[in-house]
Amino acid sequence: MEEPTRRIRAAHSDSTITVYQAYSREIGLPAARDGRFPAAWKRDRMTWIKPSFLWMMYRCGWGAKEGQETVLAVEISREGFDWALRNACLSSYAHGLHPDRATWQRQLKRAPARVQWDPERDLRLQPMPYRSLQLGLSGEAARRYADEWTISIRDVTPLAHEIHALVGSGDLDSAARLLPQERPYPVEDEVLAPLHG
Template identity: 50%
Template sequence: MNFTSNNQIRAFFDERTIRVYQAYNDKIADTALAAGTFVSPPFSMTRMTWIKPSFLWMMYRAGWGCKDAGQSRILAIDIAREGFDWALSHSCASRPEPSMSKEEWAKLKADSPVRIQWDPERDLLLQPLSYRTIQVGVGGEAVPLYVSQWIQKITDITDLTHTIHGLVERGQLDLANTMLPTERVYTQSSSSDKI
């Protein structure tokens, strides 16, 4: 995967794990928290599931957990870096290159269980910034790996997101900023072809 100064993964991570975010309804969130991973049902093992390392992009997507009931619970999911790196190494863009034929695009998708999409990063007011943040769509063979091997810990951060949102609404941006996770530029390991 090629990165540019405009397209860099920024995330909260340590030596072993990287944190990603997802938003779900109560049923999926409660079963995941009880089991320490996603449980099917209600979680779907056949649909692509999108994980987002950017906290503020997740807030934009889910409206701070207030957008709709299907995204009312915000989960912070710590996954093994080896798994995340494997996902990057087995990915393709979510859209074909203009020069690709339909056949080439179909083959690339069939060979790549993971999709990558870059979207404008967001600030505390959820306004777009000049650089982009990554979304990772985990599908096909990657979904059971995500659920059974990569996930190390799931934390419900819904209350935290509501607290930060309240501070933003009251104009207390400096205080809200102190509550954000520290996201640094993430570098993929060179030994990420196997897990």
């Protein structure tokens, strides 16, 4: 079956979805230890969450980029994730989807969440022909994410390094077996329709 151009793929259960972020050790290690974001985590700044493990690996260089050395798997409530989607705006203007650029800018300014679709990545971090979701959270959404939606936080940096080492040695089959099992995330069409730029 052909993969749609835009689809949310994620590790999820009946009640939770796993998203990924990468932080400095000063933020990431206490977050993983305590299962909550520390006070130093700025709730008034936009934060981007990524349901795609490999897109996170592309973004953080397998946990090697400065300030992104700790890769976190954050399990959040599906209720919270769905709220963010329902209250999101596309991060860029889409002709035909928005009546005009000014209307989109007003929506973007009001929205506590924004959606961006970026090419999914393969194990070598090369772009795939379909896209994965990034979800930016600010204001109310960022605060809810940190203080209400988060169920657990795990440090998956060792997993990132192990998969990267296998890819580096050419053992893609073993690397693929270690990847989190991501599958299509169920979202109502009317929720995603305004976000398909």
